[in-house]
Amino acid sequence: MSYGILFDVSRCIGCKACMEACQQSHGQALNESENLSANNFTVVKTKNLNDTEIYYRQLCMHCEKPSCASVCPVGAFTKTPEGAVLYDAKKCIGCRYCMVACPFDVPKYEWDKSLPLVKKCDMCYHRITQGQPTACAEACPTEATVFGKRDDLIKLARERIQNEPDKYKPYIYGLTEAGGTSILVISHVDFEELGFKIKKYQQDFPQYTWQVMREIPNVVAFGGVFLYGLWWIINRRMTLQEIPLAEPKNPQKEVK
Ligand code: SF4
Ligand code: SF4
Ligand code: SF4
Known part of the structure; x- marks a missing residue:
């Protein structure tokens, strides 16, 4: 069963309850940074558009065909049947190809540790395999973040757009971007204005990243x-x- 998260920009009030729940769920120190890091698997960003503050989330998109997994020479990343893309620290050799290959600039490195690991959102795998929603979805007070089966989330996204066509942009981000992602986004403002790339992302990235990355091991x-x-x-x-x-x-x- 493939799960996912629907994020609705129009419903986000910027309260950061999703961030806090994520940090608590993963034993991280609470902070309100707007940048992903080894201590922040998700952040809430603010954009001022026409004197209105718009809030939107950033986290691993859990790609259907993840570039991070395709370039990893030791198979440290896995796309699970549940939809989550997981990282196995025991396999990682620290080459950081995943950080270069990710089109969404998600994996972060523990630069301050003597034995650094790569860190990113794990779609709360420990929770969803127990029948619970992700911590971020559970904490969201406005249903801006909703967890569920990916197919159901696509239906919900279509319903919201159809019910309020004057409000929403007629687009579901993540249906086709990077070959499809488990994180889906709908919005009342232009995606591109928030930095969501659309035109350049209509491709499966692994086939392109590999053409470049596969040459690197020969050099070293x-x-x-x-x-x-x-x-x-x-x-x-x-x-x-x-x-x-x-x-x-x-x-x-x-x-x-
Ligand atoms: S967003 Fe980046 S880190 Fe997440 S699954 Fe896709 S390629 Fe991997
Ligand atoms: S799914 Fe879990 S790990 Fe990912 S951002 Fe939400 S709370 Fe954090
Ligand atoms: S908890 Fe919900 S409303 Fe609050 S910042 Fe996160 S997504 Fe937005």
Whole structure:
């Protein structure tokens, strides 16, 4: 069963209850930043259009064909049957290809940690697999954020647009963008004015990103850099599992 989230820009009052619920649900320090980070899986942004403040959310779009998964050389990202795109820290080698490949600039890195991981929204997988809605949807007081089956959300989005055609733009963002996404957005203001790209995003990104990314490993797969990289990967994995590993003999000599 594929789930998703419908976000309705016209109903968002900018209260940030979704942000707070997300942070609480993931054990993060409460903050009101407007930028995604390793401590913010979703943010509420503000845009002033014609002297009116418009609020809109940013989070992982949970793409049907996720670029992050397609470029990851070790399969650390998975598109689950439930719709959530999940990240497996135990597999990650820290190459950060996912951050380059994501068309929505979502994955963030724990730059301040000695063993950094990639962080992003997990569609509250721990909740939705227990039959609960996502924390953000549960907290939203205006049904600007609604969790449900993707097909039902598409119907709901169409109903809202059809019931108030003078209010809404006749468009559901996420039906076709990036090959389709589990996060859907409807709006009463132009998507492009909020920074939602439409024209350039009518394609499956994985096929394009791979053409560029697949050449990269060949560049680094030589000599000491490769050997040190191999040591680093193994060491990272072992450390993540809290198993000590010896230093390589001459790491300084091998890294340029
Ligand atoms: S929005 Fe980015 S991080 Fe999220 S599933 Fe799509 S490609 Fe991956
Ligand atoms: S689905 Fe869960 S992890 Fe994603 S933004 Fe909402 S509360 Fe946060
Ligand atoms: S909780 Fe709902 S109304 Fe409040 S900022 Fe989030 S999406 Fe908007």
